[in-house]
Amino acid sequence: xxxxxxxxxxxxxxxxxxxxxxxxxxxxxxxxxxxxxxxxxxxxxxxxxxxxxxxxxxxxxxxxxxxxxxxxxxxxxxxxxxxxxxxxxxxxxxxxxxxxxxxxxxxxxxxxxxxxxxxxxxxxxxxxxxxxxxxxxxxxxxxxxxxxxxxxxxxxxxxxxxxxxxxxxxxxxxxxxxxxxxxxxxxxxxxxxxxxxxxxxxxxxxxxxxxxxxxxxxxxxxxxxxxxxxxxxxxxxxxxxxxxxxxxxxxxxxxxxxxxxxxxxxxxxxxxxxxxxxxxxxxxxxxxxxxxxxxxxxxxxxxxxxxx
Amino acid sequence: xxxxxxxxxxxxxxxxxxxxxxxxxxxxxxxxxxxxxxxxxxxxxxxxxxxxxxxxxxxxxxxxxxxxxxxxxxxxxxxxxxxxxxxxxxxxxxxxxxxxxxxxxxxxxxxxxxxxxxxxxxxxxxxxxxxxxxxxxxxxxxxxxxxxxxxxxxxxxxxxxxxxxxxxxxxxxxxxxxxxxxxxxxxxxxxxxxxxxxxxxxxxxxxxxxxxxxxxxxxxxxxxxxxxxxxxxxxxxxxxxxxxxxxxxxxxxxxxxxxxxxxxxxxxxxxxxxxxxxxxxxxxxxxxxxxxxxxxxxxxxxxxxxxxxxxxxxxxxxxxxxxxxxxxxxxxxxxxxxxxxxxxxxxxxxxxxx
Numbered sequence: 212x213x214x215x216x217x218x219x220x221x222x223x224x225x226x227x228x229x230x231x232x233x234x235x236x237x238x239x240x241x242x243x244x245x246x247x248x249x250x251x252x253x254x255x256x257x258x259x260x261x262x263x264x265x266x267x268x269x270x271x272x273x274x275x276x277x278x279x280x281x282x283x284x285x286x287x288x289x290x291x292x293x294x295x296x297x298x299x300x301x302x303x304x305x306x307x308x309x310x311x312x313x314x315x316x317x318x319x320x321x322x323x324x325x326x327x328x329x330x331x332x333x334x335x336x337x338x339x340x341x342x343x344x345x346x347x348x349x350x351x352x353x354x355x356x357x358x359x360x361x362x363x364x365x366x367x368x369x370x371x372x373x374x375x376x377x378x379x380x381x382x383x384x385x386x387x388x389x390x391x392x393x394x395x396x397x398x399x400x401x402x403x404x405x406x407x408x409x410x411x412x413x414x415x416x417x418x419x420x421x422x423x424x425x426x427x428x429x430x431x432x433x434x435x436x437x438x439x440x441x442x443x444x445x446x447x448x449x450x451x452x453x454x455x456x457x458x459x460x461x462x463x464x465x466x467x468x469x470x471x472x473x474x475x476x477x478x479x480x481x482x483x484x485x486x487x488x489x490x491x492x493x494x495x496x497x498x499x500x501x502x503x504x505x506x507x508x509x510x511x512x513x514x515x516x517x518x519x
Numbered sequence: 520x521x522x523x524x525x526x527x528x529x530x531x532x533x534x535x536x537x538x539x540x541x542x543x544x545x546x547x548x549x550x551x552x553x554x555x556x557x558x559x560x561x562x563x564x565x566x567x568x569x570x571x572x573x574x575x576x577x578x579x580x581x582x583x584x585x586x587x588x589x590x591x592x593x594x595x596x597x598x599x600x601x602x603x604x605x606x607x608x609x610x611x612x613x614x615x616x617x618x619x620x621x622x623x624x625x626x627x628x629x630x631x632x633x634x635x636x637x638x639x640x641x642x643x644x645x646x647x648x649x650x651x652x653x654x655x656x657x658x659x660x661x662x663x664x665x666x667x668x669x670x671x672x673x674x675x676x677x678x679x680x681x682x683x684x685x686x687x688x689x690x691x692x693x694x695x696x697x698x699x700x701x702x703x704x705x706x707x708x709x710x711x712x713x714x715x716x717x718x719x720x721x722x723x724x725x726x727x728x729x730x731x732x733x734x735x736x737x738x739x740x741x742x743x744x745x746x747x748x749x750x751x752x753x754x755x756x757x758x759x760x761x762x763x764x765x766x767x768x769x770x771x772x773x774x775x776x777x778x779x780x781x782x783x784x785x786x787x788x789x790x791x792x793x794x795x796x797x798x799x800x801x802x803x804x805x806x807x808x809x810x811x812x813x814x815x816x817x818x819x820x821x822x823x824x825x826x827x828x829x830x831x832x833x834x835x836x837x838x839x840x841x842x843x844x845x846x847x848x849x850x851x852x853x854x855x856x857x858x859x860x861x862x863x864x865x866x867x868x869x870x871x872x873x
Contacts, residue, residue: 292860
């Protein structure tokens with residue numbers, strides 16, 4: 212029994228790491244007022260890039276860095292479309308997703324199907340803590356990327372809510388006109404946040420192909436990018452709530468097939484993240500709750516200087 | 520030197536067409552470069568695509584088969600987008616139409632005649648798609664919940680529901696490990712133009728819908744109201760136009776037509792429900808057609824045919840050059856990026872100041 216729970220929680224954590232990376236990125240993007248629906252495509256490109264660069268250089272770290280860079284470039288494309296070309300952000304994001312899925316599958320299927328990854332990221336147990344009964348191995352016995360995602364969540368929460376940089380980002384997403392009047396360059400903030408969003412999503416993709424399943428499989432993102440879009444809202448744009456959200460959504464993923472013997476169909480479990488998101492969006496962005504969670508008011512609205 | 524953008528007062532039709540055509544051409548050149556990079560002669564690839572999808576009767580008929588669902592979805596999306604209802608949920612609404620029509624044909628009146636069963640499938644398909652679109656529409660109008668996210672989430676719920684039905688309670692035969700329902704009865708099959716897979720009843724519905732919606736958006740009172748609401752909700756309120764009414768009407772049309780597309784796929788092509796084959800992403804590709812058609816149903820019709828051409832071209836590249844079908848996604852993504860990018864030139868005059 213304890214073994215079952217442990218394996219479930221382990222599986223949940225493993226899915227939640229890539230989710231957390233992508234969600235943290237999207238939180239910054241959306242907090243600055245840009246919505247990026249390209250996560251699924253960026254993740255797929257991250258997975259492909261991490262895998263191919265690792266094969267090429269023989270070093271996972273290079274693979275992971277390259278995936279982050281590719282993610283940043285795709286984030287930049289979205290930012291360029293949304294900010295410089297003032298294109299519809301929803302449509303641009305969908306286009307990025309199509310492009311990312313298409314390119315990763317085209318290249319991946321031709322070159323990398325069935326090729327194993329020669330290297331693994333080491334598991335680093337945290338001294339002392341990892342020896343605690345049950346919880347020790349569960350929480351303190353992971354690969355470095357999982358730790359990184361958790362550290363990032365705390366750091367990004369701190370920056371967003373406790374520093375001047377965070378105030379600037381939130382101001383730009385809340386009221387770009389006011390932000391502009393006090394001398395903030397709205398465009399630069401939005402570019403930066405969208406590129407950071409892309410980089411973290413690329414990193415999430417890298418986790419999939421070098422840690423989660425050390426191989427490249429076309430379509431291996433399997434909708435995780437969309438779940439991250441949902442999770443951003445489910446977490447009501449807070450990096451700390453994103454940790455719990457990622458654990459919950461990751462847990463639901465891990466439960467899908469584990470509940471089947473009990474007669475609960477996996478597909479019904481799979482709808483829960485989407486259903487929860489609709490419910491949270493309905494309750495969480497209204498009236499008093501909206502003011503508490505500070506939903507970015509100018510989300511998806513292009514800002515044009517001197518034009519209302 | 521710096522670049523200055525000046526908002527255009529009015530956009531002429533000629534300019535609009537020129538910019539769109541140039542965007543598509545630029546996109547296709549860019550895709551050609553991608554082909555070159557992966558070692559495929561782009562000229563050869565394009566000849567294969569266009570010859571294969573337009574060059575003979577078979578190819579042309581397959582192009583029309585793929586145009587049908589895209590046409591239906593994009594016509595509806597054009598209406599919704601005009602009212603600034605960003606319905607990204609055509610995919611899910613299509614699936615709900617497919618589910619409803621399968622249910623009618625397999626479980627409600629499997630033994631009745633074509634004349635009853637086929638109209639009922641279309642009506643229920645429209646209703647199911649419309650209801651699926653009305654949930655986000657009501658959430659949006661009553662509780663101001665962002666419709667982009669809800670329609671998107673509901674696509675995945677519909678997808679999982681289809682999966683659940685075909686692997687669970689409606690499970691029929693399993694072919695090569697893929698779940699399907701049983702075949703619907705033969706009297707529920709839509710008639711096709713002989714020798715092809717063109718299920719013409721759905722095609723006729725699509726063409727009529729495009730024509731009707733064109734007339735109705737350009738000449739009627741509700742068409743005017745849709746434009747005002749799409750322009751600004753504030754302005755609509757001052758003009759005494761009910762935003763709720765416009766939102767509900769446009770989403771009903773949009774979801775309903777996507778539902779009809781789902782009926783066509785079940786009753787005209789596959790003759791059963793299956794989670795992987797029913798849609799192949801038509802609900803998403805239709806967004807490209809609607810945008811390429813500048814939200815005008817008649818232009819969207821041409822755009823749908825063009826997208827249909829590329830989809831058939833994708834099949835051909837898969838067979839002849841052994842490229843994965845997802846290559847089509849690259850086409851879709853690049854074309855979409857170039858179209859929306861090119862819109863800048865439409866809305867603004869670009870001036871270079873020395």
